[in-house]
Amino acid sequence: MNKEIENKLINKKTKPTSIRILVYDFLSSQKVATSLSEIENHFDNADRTTIYRTLKTFEEKGIVHSIQENTTTKYKLCHDDCDEKTHKDWHLHFYCKICKQTTCKEDISLPESMETNFRIDEIRLFAKGICENCLETTFNH
Numbered sequence: 525m526n527k528e529i530e531n532k533l534i535n536k537k538t539k540p541t542s543i544r545i546l547v548y549d550f551l552s553s554q555k556v557a558t559s560l561s562e563i564e565n566h567f568d569n570a571d572r573t574t575i576y577r578t579l580k581t582f583e584e585k586g587i588v589h590s591i592q593e594n595t596t597t598k599y600k601l602c603h604d605d606c607d608e609k610t611h612k613d614w615h616l617h618f619y620c621k622i623c624k625q626t627t628c629k630e631d632i633s634l635p636e637s638m639e640t641n642f643r644i645d646e647i648r649l650f651a652k653g654i655c656e657n658c659l660e661t662t663f664n665h
Protein backbone atom coordinates (compact mmCIF):
# COMPACT_ATOMS: atom_id res chain seq x y z
CA MET A 525 0.00 0.00 0.00
CA ASN A 526 2.71 2.48 1.01
CA LYS A 527 4.76 1.52 -2.01
CA GLU A 528 1.81 2.39 -4.19
CA ILE A 529 1.43 5.82 -2.59
CA GLU A 530 5.19 6.39 -2.82
CA ASN A 531 5.03 5.77 -6.54
CA LYS A 532 2.06 8.07 -6.94
CA LEU A 533 3.93 10.87 -5.17
CA ILE A 534 7.08 10.26 -7.20
CA ASN A 535 5.05 10.35 -10.41
CA LYS A 536 3.82 13.79 -9.36
CA LYS A 537 7.42 14.88 -8.71
CA THR A 538 6.91 14.94 -4.95
CA LYS A 539 9.34 13.44 -2.44
CA PRO A 540 7.46 10.72 -0.51
CA THR A 541 8.06 11.77 3.10
CA SER A 542 6.23 9.88 5.84
CA ILE A 543 3.74 12.67 6.60
CA ARG A 544 2.94 13.05 2.91
CA ILE A 545 2.28 9.33 2.64
CA LEU A 546 0.01 9.46 5.71
CA VAL A 547 -1.97 12.45 4.48
CA TYR A 548 -2.31 10.95 1.00
CA ASP A 549 -3.47 7.67 2.49
CA PHE A 550 -6.08 9.45 4.60
CA LEU A 551 -7.35 11.53 1.68
CA SER A 552 -7.62 8.50 -0.56
CA SER A 553 -9.91 6.85 1.99
CA GLN A 554 -12.31 9.82 1.95
CA LYS A 555 -15.24 9.90 -0.42
CA VAL A 556 -15.98 13.53 0.32
CA ALA A 557 -13.74 16.61 0.38
CA THR A 558 -11.98 17.16 3.73
CA SER A 559 -11.03 20.35 5.52
CA LEU A 560 -7.70 21.08 7.22
CA SER A 561 -9.27 20.68 10.68
CA GLU A 562 -10.78 17.32 9.77
CA ILE A 563 -7.40 16.08 8.57
CA GLU A 564 -5.73 17.54 11.63
CA ASN A 565 -8.20 15.80 13.94
CA HIS A 566 -7.35 12.52 12.32
CA PHE A 567 -3.64 12.88 13.12
CA ASP A 568 -3.21 13.50 16.83
CA ASN A 569 0.52 13.88 16.71
CA ALA A 570 1.09 15.99 13.63
CA ASP A 571 0.97 19.74 13.93
CA ARG A 572 -1.33 21.96 11.92
CA THR A 573 1.45 23.78 10.07
CA THR A 574 2.97 20.54 8.81
CA ILE A 575 -0.37 19.31 7.52
CA TYR A 576 -1.15 22.69 5.99
CA ARG A 577 2.23 22.73 4.20
CA THR A 578 1.69 19.18 2.99
CA LEU A 579 -1.66 20.19 1.48
CA LYS A 580 -0.13 23.28 -0.15
CA THR A 581 2.62 21.14 -1.70
CA PHE A 582 0.03 18.61 -2.86
CA GLU A 583 -1.97 21.39 -4.47
CA GLU A 584 1.07 22.82 -6.28
CA LYS A 585 2.05 19.38 -7.53
CA GLY A 586 -1.38 18.47 -8.87
CA ILE A 587 -2.10 15.90 -6.17
CA VAL A 588 -5.08 17.59 -4.52
CA HIS A 589 -7.44 20.35 -5.58
CA SER A 590 -9.04 22.71 -3.14
CA ILE A 591 -12.65 23.76 -2.95
CA GLN A 592 -13.49 27.08 -1.37
CA GLU A 593 -16.64 26.84 0.68
CA ASN A 594 -17.62 30.04 2.49
CA THR A 595 -14.74 30.38 4.94
CA THR A 596 -13.51 26.79 4.78
CA THR A 597 -11.18 25.26 2.23
CA LYS A 598 -11.66 21.59 1.53
CA TYR A 599 -9.32 19.23 -0.26
CA LYS A 600 -9.88 16.27 -2.52
CA LEU A 601 -7.41 14.06 -4.38
CA CYS A 602 -6.93 14.72 -8.07
CA HIS A 603 -6.71 12.21 -10.85
CA ASP A 604 -3.51 11.27 -12.60
CA ASP A 605 -3.98 13.87 -15.32
CA CYS A 606 -3.35 16.82 -12.97
CA ASP A 607 0.25 17.94 -12.66
CA GLU A 608 2.32 20.83 -11.36
CA LYS A 609 1.43 22.95 -14.37
CA THR A 610 -2.30 22.41 -14.63
CA HIS A 611 -5.21 21.13 -12.67
CA LYS A 612 -7.86 19.51 -14.76
CA ASP A 613 -10.54 19.21 -12.11
CA TRP A 614 -13.13 20.87 -14.27
CA HIS A 615 -16.12 19.38 -12.58
CA LEU A 616 -18.91 20.54 -10.39
CA HIS A 617 -18.43 20.71 -6.62
CA PHE A 618 -21.54 20.21 -4.64
CA TYR A 619 -22.20 21.26 -1.07
CA CYS A 620 -25.09 19.72 0.83
CA LYS A 621 -26.78 22.11 3.23
CA ILE A 622 -28.02 19.27 5.41
CA CYS A 623 -25.07 16.90 5.91
CA LYS A 624 -22.56 19.69 5.15
CA GLN A 625 -20.49 17.46 2.92
CA THR A 626 -18.77 18.59 -0.25
CA THR A 627 -18.45 16.12 -3.08
CA CYS A 628 -16.88 16.13 -6.53
CA LYS A 629 -19.56 15.56 -9.15
CA GLU A 630 -17.28 14.30 -11.84
CA ASP A 631 -20.08 13.07 -14.05
CA ILE A 632 -21.01 16.72 -14.58
CA SER A 633 -17.98 18.08 -16.38
CA LEU A 634 -17.17 21.07 -18.49
CA PRO A 635 -15.82 20.88 -22.02
CA GLU A 636 -12.05 20.29 -22.09
CA SER A 637 -11.54 22.96 -24.67
CA MET A 638 -13.60 26.03 -25.26
CA GLU A 639 -12.90 28.35 -28.12
CA THR A 640 -12.17 31.74 -26.64
CA ASN A 641 -9.78 34.52 -27.53
CA PHE A 642 -8.69 34.64 -23.91
CA ARG A 643 -6.95 31.92 -21.94
CA ILE A 644 -8.79 29.96 -19.26
CA ASP A 645 -6.48 28.39 -16.69
CA GLU A 646 -9.03 27.33 -14.19
CA ILE A 647 -12.76 27.03 -13.81
CA ARG A 648 -14.51 26.70 -10.51
CA LEU A 649 -18.03 25.48 -10.44
CA PHE A 650 -19.73 25.30 -7.08
CA ALA A 651 -23.29 24.36 -6.28
CA LYS A 652 -25.25 24.18 -3.04
CA GLY A 653 -28.31 22.11 -2.35
CA ILE A 654 -29.43 18.82 -0.87
CA CYS A 655 -27.54 15.65 -1.75
CA GLU A 656 -29.14 12.41 -2.92
CA ASN A 657 -28.75 10.74 0.49
CA CYS A 658 -30.36 13.59 2.39
CA LEU A 659 -33.15 13.87 -0.18
CA GLU A 660 -33.90 10.20 0.29
CA THR A 661 -33.96 10.52 4.09
CA THR A 662 -36.25 13.53 3.81
CA PHE A 663 -38.71 11.65 1.60
CA ASN A 664 -38.71 8.57 3.82
CA HIS A 665 -39.99 10.51 6.81
Ligand SMILES: [Zn+2]
Pocket residue numbers: 586587588589602603606610611612613
Ligand atom coordinates in the same frame (compact mmCIF):
# COMPACT_ATOMS: atom_id res chain seq x y z
ZN1 LIG B 1 -6.24 18.63 -9.84
Ligand SMILES: [Zn+2]
Pocket residue numbers: 620621622623624625654655656657658659
Ligand atom coordinates in the same frame (compact mmCIF):
# COMPACT_ATOMS: atom_id res chain seq x y z
ZN1 LIG C 1 -26.51 15.61 2.37
Ligand SMILES: [Zn+2]
Pocket residue numbers: 589600613615616617627628629
Ligand atom coordinates in the same frame (compact mmCIF):
# COMPACT_ATOMS: atom_id res chain seq x y z
ZN1 LIG D 1 -13.31 17.97 -7.24
